Amino acid sequence: MKQGTTIITLDNGYHLWTNTQGEGDIHLLALHGGPGGNHEYWEDTAQQLKKQGLNVQVHMYDQLGSWYSDQPDYSDKAIADKYLTYDYFLDEVEEVRQKLGLDNFYLIGQSWGGAWFKCTLPNTVNI
Numbered sequence: 768m769k770q771g772t773t774i775i776t777l778d779n780g781y782h783l784w785t786n787t788q789g790e791g792d793i794h795l796l797a798l799h800g801g802p803g804g805n806h807e808y809w810e811d812t813a814q815q816l817k818k819q820g821l822n823v824q825v826h827m828y829d830q831l832g833s834w835y836s837d838q839p840d841y842s843d844k845a846i847a848d849k850y851l852t853y854d855y856f857l858d859e860v861e862e863v864r865q866k867l868g869l870d871n872f873y874l875i876g877q878s879w880g881g882a883w884f885k886c887t888l889p890n891t892v893n894i
Contacts (some may be wrong), residue, residue: 775828775866777859783828784835785867789813791822794872796864798880799827802851805834808877826867831859 772786786806797809806827813825829836831850841847849855864872 773867775863777831777862777866781831781837781839783831783837783859783863785826785828785863786810787824787826787867789817789822789824791824793821793823794869795823795825796860796867796869796872796874797825797827798860798874798876799830799833800876800878800880801830801833802856803833804878804880805829826869826872828863830856 770787770790772784774782775785776782784806788810789812795812797806797812799806799809806829809825809827812827813823816823816825832838832841839846839850841851860874
């Protein structure tokens with residue numbers, strides 16, 4: 768799988784910044800807090816896991832409206848009502864998973880991202 772930064776285009780036309788670090792057969796999709804947080808605290812996760820003897824490929828991204836990803840005009844009520852919803856973010860995680868080609872992975876999240884542990888996701892996720 769490709770290392771480094773990739774910009775993915777969602778089916779809705781918006782673009783998300785993604786980054787993959789580390790090597791290995793174990794895949795970890797890291798979700799940041801927010802909405803409005805960013806990926807920064809996941810940046811050295813692969814390196815820290817490697818120090819523990821774990822070869823893990825860590826995939827992180829900035830959610831829609833966050834840092835390097837597209838910034839919708841949330842002051843427009845119609846846009847806010849469409850994209851600032853629990854269902855939208857759940858669908859976004861699934862679309863990111865598909866576009867990154869993650870068929871079997873672990874999901875980790877912090878704060879808002881951690882809420883996804885309570886979600887029903889496809890059988891491809893390990894929590």
